[in-house]
Amino acid sequence: MEATVLPSEEEEEEERKNRFSINDDVDLLIEILERLDGRSLGVAACVCRLWSSVCRRDSVWEALCNRHVAGGGGGPGTRSVVAALGGYRRLYRLCVGPALDRLTGGPGRSGWASAATAAHLSLSLSLSLSLFSIDCYERLDGPQASLLFLCKPVNVP
Amino acid sequence: MGPYPLGSSTAASGWAAADSGPQCSASEIDGLLAGAGYRVRSSDLLHVAHSLERLESAMGGAPAGYLASAEAVHYNPSDLAAWVHSILSELSPSLPPLRPPLAAPVAETWPDPTCFSSPYQQNQMAVVVATRQREEEEGSAIRLVHLLVSCADAVQRGDSGLAGNIIAEMRVVLTRVNAGFGIGKVAGYFVDALCRRIYSPCSSSSCSASVAGSAADQEILYHHFYEISPYLKFAHFMANQAILEAFDGYDRVHVIDFNLMHGLQWPALIQALALRAGGPPFLRLTGIGQPSPDGRDALREVGLRLAELALSVRVRFAFRGVAASRIDDVRPWMLQVVPGEAVAVNSVLQLHRLLGDPGDDAAAPIDSVLGWVVGIRPKIVTVVEQEADHNRPAFLDRFAEALFYYSTMFDSLEARRGAAQQQQQAVAEVYLQREICNIVSCEGTARVERHEPLVRWRARLGGAGLRAVHLGSNAFKQASMLLTLFSGEGYCVEEVDGCLTLGWHSRPLISASAWRADDDVAPLPDSQLFDPSIDATINVDASQQRQQ
Numbered sequence: 098m099e100a101t102v103l104p105s106e107e108e109e110e111e112e113r114k115n116r117f118s119i120n121d122d123v124d125l126l127i128e129i130l131e132r133l134d135g136r137s138l139g140v141a142a143c144v145c146r147l148w149s150s151v152c153r154r155d156s157v158w159e160a161l162c163n164r165h166v167a168g169g170g171g172g173p174g175t176r177s178v179v180a181a182l183g184g185y186r187r188l189y190r191l192c193v194g195p196a197l198d199r200l201t202g203g204p205g206r207s208g209w210a211s212a213a214t215a216a217h218l219s220l221s222l223s224l225s226l227s228l229f230s231i232d233c234y235e236r237l238d239g240p241q242a243s244l245l246f247l248c249k250p251v252n253v254p
Numbered sequence: 255m256g257p258y259p260l261g262s263s264t265a266a267s268g269w270a271a272a273d274s275g276p277q278c279s280a281s282e283i284d285g286l287l288a289g290a291g292y293r294v295r296s297s298d299l300l301h302v303a304h305s306l307e308r309l310e311s312a313m314g315g316a317p318a319g320y321l322a323s324a325e326a327v328h329y330n331p332s333d334l335a336a337w338v339h340s341i342l343s344e345l346s347p348s349l350p351p352l353r354p355p356l357a358a359p360v361a362e363t364w365p366d367p368t369c370f371s372s373p374y375q376q377n378q379m380a381v382v383v384a385t386r387q388r389e390e391e392e393g394s395a396i397r398l399v400h401l402l403v404s405c406a407d408a409v410q411r412g413d414s415g416l417a418g419n420i421i422a423e424m425r426v427v428l429t430r431v432n433a434g435f436g437i438g439k440v441a442g443y444f445v446d447a448l449c450r451r452i453y454s455p456c457s458s459s460s461c462s463a464s465v466a467g468s469a470a471d472q473e474i475l476y477h478h479f480y481e482i483s484p485y486l487k488f489a490h491f492m493a494n495q496a497i498l499e500a501f502d503g504y505d506r507v508h509v510i511d512f513n514l515m516h517g518l519q520w521p522a523l524i525q526a527l528a529l530r531a532g533g534p535p536f537l538r539l540t541g542i543g544q545p546s547p548d549g550r551d552a553l554r555e556v557g558l559r560l561a562e563l564a565l566s567v568r569v570r571f572a573f574r575g576v577a578a579s580r581i582d583d584v585r586p587w588m589l590q591v592v593p594g595e596a597v598a599v600n601s602v603l604q605l606h607r608l609l610g611d612p613g614d615d616a617a618a619p620i621d622s623v624l625g626w627v628v629g630i631r632p633k634i635v636t637v638v639e640q641e642a643d644h645n646r647p648a649f650l651d652r653f654a655e656a657l658f659y660y661s662t663m664f665d666s667l668e669a670r671r672g673a674a675q676q677q678q679q680a681v682a683e684v685y686l687q688r689e690i691c692n693i694v695s696c697e698g699t700a701r702v703e704r705h706e707p708l709v710r711w712r713a714r715l716g717g718a719g720l721r722a723v724h725l726g727s728n729a730f731k732q733a734s735m736l737l738t739l740f741s742g743e744g745y746c747v748e749e750v751d752g753c754l755t756l757g758w759h760s761r762p763l764i765s766a767s768a769w770r771a772d773d774d775v776a777p778l779p780d781s782q783l784f785d786p787s788i789d790a791t792i793n794v795d796a797s798q799q800r801q802q
Contacts, residue, residue, distance in 0.1 A: 165629035227522035
C-alpha cells in the first residue's frame with residue numbers, strides 16, 4: 098500500500114495560478130450576465146454576494162431591455178431619462194417583463210425556452226417608456242413626499 | 255310551428271294513426287294548424303308555443319346521441335300539445351302539469367313516457383335543468399329590456415302613471431335576474447335613472463351637481479375608470495402621438511388641456527419630448543379644471559407633480575391652472591398664448607358638454623368655444639369623444655341608444671374581472687352610472703352628457719374651420735400593442751378616415767381624432783390673446799437647476 102502523495106506547496110501554488118474562477122474577473126462576469134434573460138438574472142442574483150451586486154447594476158438590465166425593444170434601444174439620452182424615471186431594472190420589472198410575458202403567452206413557460214422566442218418580439222420602446230413615466234408620476238405623492246427630488250428644489254415664484 | 259327536426263331521434267320510428275280516438279268539438283281546434291295536420295286547441299296555442307321553445311333549448315342542451323340511446327317510443331305528433339309535453343318530460347322532470355289532453359281515451363292508450371330506463375337520463379338532467387334556469391334568466395332579461403323600452407316610451411308620452419307601474423314591475427323582475435353582472439346590473443342602473451326622472455326630475459345645472467357629486471369625487475371615479483379599462487389610456491396615447499408629431503421642429507410648445515383631472519395624460523408626453531431628437535422643447539401646459547370648493551388648489555398640485563417629473567427628465571416646463579366650471583366660461587386671454595409658440599388643444603370627453611341649447615339668442619356654447627379655439631391657430635386639436643348617439647331630441651331614441659351603448663361598455667369591463675381589481679371595478683362602474691343617470695334623468699342645461707357620433711363631430715369641426723389630420727399608422731400600431739398588453743381579447747381598434755376608434759366586439763365605443771386650423775381662417779387679434787399684466791404661472795426651469 099502506497100501512501101497518497103500530497104501535492105507539494107509549489108504544485109499547489111501552480112494549480113492555484115492556473116485555476117480560473119469567474120468571480121476573479123468582474124467585467125467578464127458582467128459581460129456574461131448581460132446576456133441572460135430576466136428570470137435567469139433573478140436566479141443569478143441569488144448565487145452569491147458578488148453576483149447579487151452585479152445583477153443590481155442597471156447596465157445589465159439595460160442590455161436586457163434593449164434586446165427586447167425594437168430598434169435596440171435609444172442612445173445616451175434614453176439612459177438618463179430612464180435613470181430619472183427609476184432605472185432599467187424597474188423598467189423591466191414593471192413594463193418590459195410583464196409585456197414580454199403577455200406576448201409570449203404567460204409566465205408559466207420555462208424562462209429559458211421563452212427567451213429564444215422573446216428575442217424575436219419587438220416591443221415598442223416609446224410605449225414602454227410612456228407606461229413607465231405614468232408609473233413614475235403616479236408614485237409622486239407630492240413635492241414634499243418624494244425623497245428623490247429633495248436635493249433639487251422647485252422654483253416657485 | 256312546423257314539425258321539429260329530431261335527427262336520429264325515436265320519433266322517426268313511426269307513430270300511431272292520427273285519426274284514432276274520439277274527436278273534440280271542431281270549434282276548439284285551431285283551424286290553420288288543422289290544415290297542416292296538427293290538432294291543437296286554440297286556447298292551448300300559447301302554452302304549446304312556449305313548450306316548443308323550451309323543447310328546442312332543452313334539446314340544444316342535451317348531448318348528441320342522448321335521444322338515440324333512449325328506447326323507442328311511439329308518439330302521435332298530431333296532438334301537438336301532448337306530444338311536446340311528453341318529449342319535454344323525458345328531458346326534464348320539473349314541468350308544470352299538462353293541461354287536460356285533447357281526448358282522454360286517446361291519452362290512456364299511449365305508453366307512459368316516464369318509464370325510461372336510459373342510463374344517461376339522470377346524468378344529463380342537471381345539464382338540462384341548468385339550461386332551463388339559464389333560459390329563464392334570459393327570458394327575464396329579455397322581458398326587462400322590453401319593459402325598459404316601454405317605460406321610456408311612456409315617459410316620452412308623458413304618461414307617468416303607467417311609467418310608475420312599469421317601474422314597479424321591473425323591480426320585481428330584477429329580483430329574478432342576477433343583478434350582479436350583465437344585463438341585470440345595467441338594467442338596474444337604468445331603472446334607477448328612470449325613477450329619478452319620473453319622481454325627482456332636474457333640469458337646471460344646480461341640481462345636476464347633486465347627481466354628479468363633487469369635483470374631487472369625480473376625479474377619483476375618473477382615475478379608477480382610467481385604471482380599469484383601456485379607453486382612456488387609448489385616448490391619451492393617441493392624442494399624445496398626434497401632439498408629438500405636430501410639435502416636431504418647434505422649440506416652444508404650449509398644450510391646453512380642457513380637463514386636467516390628475517394630469518395622467520402628460521407624463522408620457524413629457525417623457526416623449528425629453529427623448530425627442532434634437533432635444534426637448536420648452537413645454538407650457540395650461541390645465542383647465544373644476545374649481546375646488548374647499549380652498550385646496552387641486553390644479554396647482556397637479557401642476558407641481560408634473561413639474562417634478564419634467565425636472566427629473568430635464569424638460570423645461572411651465573404650468574398654469576385655469577379654474578372654470580364650464581369651458582365656455584374660459585376666455586382666450588386666460589390661456590396666455592404667446593406668439594411664436596406651437597399650440598395644441600386637447601379635449602378628452604369635453605366637447606359634448608357644450609352641445610346644450612343656450613336659450614335666448616346667445617351663441618351656442620360649442621360654436622363660441624370652437625371659434626376661439628380656431629382663432630388661436632393651434633397646430634393640432636385632439637378630440638376624443640364617446641362614439642354614441644345620446645343627443646337625439648326624442649327621449650326614447652336616446653334611451654334605447656344609451657341602453658345598447660352602456661350594455662356593451664359594462665360587458666367589456668366585466669370581461670376583465672380579476673379578483674384583485676373588484677373594488678376598482680366597482681368604483682369605475684359608478685363613473686359610468688353617473689353618466690347613465692345624467693343622460694336619462696336630466697334635461698335642459700343639467701344634461702351635459704350629450705354624446706354624438708364621430709360623423710356629426712366631423713361635420714361640426716369641419717364647419718368651424720378645422721381640417722382633419724390623419725393619425726397615421728404609427729398610432730394604429732401603438733394602439734394595437736397597447737391593447738395586447740392590456741388583455742386585448744374582445745377589444746378592437748379600427749381606423750375610420752384617419753380617426754381611430756376603440757370598441758368592444760366590433761361596436762366602437764370611443765373615438766380619437768386630430769384636427770388643425772384651416773390656413774385661411776383669421777386668427778384672433780393679439781389683444782384678445784395675450785395680456786402681459788397677468789402672470790401667475792408655476793415656472794420650473796431646469797436650466798437654472800443645472801447651474802446650481
